[in-house]
Structure formats: C-alpha cells, structure tokens
Amino acid sequence: MTTEKQKWQEEADELINSIVTHKEEVKLHQESLDSDKQVLTDLLEKYNLNEYSGQNGKANFVRFEREGLVKDNIVDTVDGVNKGRITKINMGDLTKDIKVCFLNVRGFLGE
Structure with missing residues (x-):
C-alpha cells in the first residue's frame, strides 16, 4: 500500500510541476503578446490608421x-x-x- 501511495504522490507532484510550468509559459506568452500589441498600436497611431x-x-x-x-x-x-x-x-x-x-x-x- 505504501508503494501505491508513493506512486500516486509522484504522479501528483509531476502534474503540479507541469501545471506550474504551463502557467509560467502562459504568463511569458501574455507579456510577449501585450508587448507586440503595444508596438502595433503605436505604429497604427503613428500613421493615423x-x-x-x-x-x-x-x-x-x-x-x-x-x-x-x-x-x-x-x-x-x-x-x-x-x-x-x-x-x-x-x-x-x-x-x-x-x-x-x-x-x-x-x-x-x-x-
């Protein structure tokens, strides 16, 4: 029973790690997206479009x-x-x- 519990705990730890990693990736992508949108906004405003x-x-x-x-x-x-x-x-x-x-x-x- 101890090994079964350890096995699910390992799986839970891996899933938590995966979720945290994905959240960080989403945060980085959002920052990049926001930056690109700001540059595009500035470009369109510069040319009055x-x-x-x-x-x-x-x-x-x-x-x-x-x-x-x-x-x-x-x-x-x-x-x-x-x-x-x-x-x-x-x-x-x-x-x-x-x-x-x-x-x-x-x-x-x-x-």
Whole structure:
C-alpha cells in the first residue's frame, strides 16, 4: 500500500510541476503578446490608421462607451442605507460613462 501511495504522490507532484510550468509559459506568452500589441498600436497611431489589413490578418481599434459603477459611491451608499441615513438612491450618482478602446487583432484562416 505504501508503494501505491508513493506512486500516486509522484504522479501528483509531476502534474503540479507541469501545471506550474504551463502557467509560467502562459504568463511569458501574455507579456510577449501585450508587448507586440503595444508596438502595433503605436505604429497604427503613428500613421493615423484605425485599421490595417495585411497578408497575415487584420488589426483594428474598437472604441465604445459603457456604463460603469463608481466604487466609492457604491460603498458610501450601501453604508448609508444600512445605517438608515439614506432612504432614496439616485442611480446617476453611482454610475459613470467609461470610454473603452482596445486593439482587435485577427488572423486570416488558411486557404
């Protein structure tokens, strides 16, 4: 029974090591991806382009606005309601418009 337990423990240790290794690889790939996207963003902005389509794929800026919550106002409001100081909530005080802009990059499917 001891050898069986040791065997599964060895397997568990190997799997943990593999997972940790893959996580580190993903982190490195993400850093490389972020760096490349920043360089491409800078290049497109330098030439005042909103999109580019080349032999390997397409890149374009996506811009929109969305509504987001104002954390400090939310916390103050919840606290005020819980303590009975606030009886009416003005949702306009709890939200703000957020401008979102990101670079969308897509590769072309092989023919």
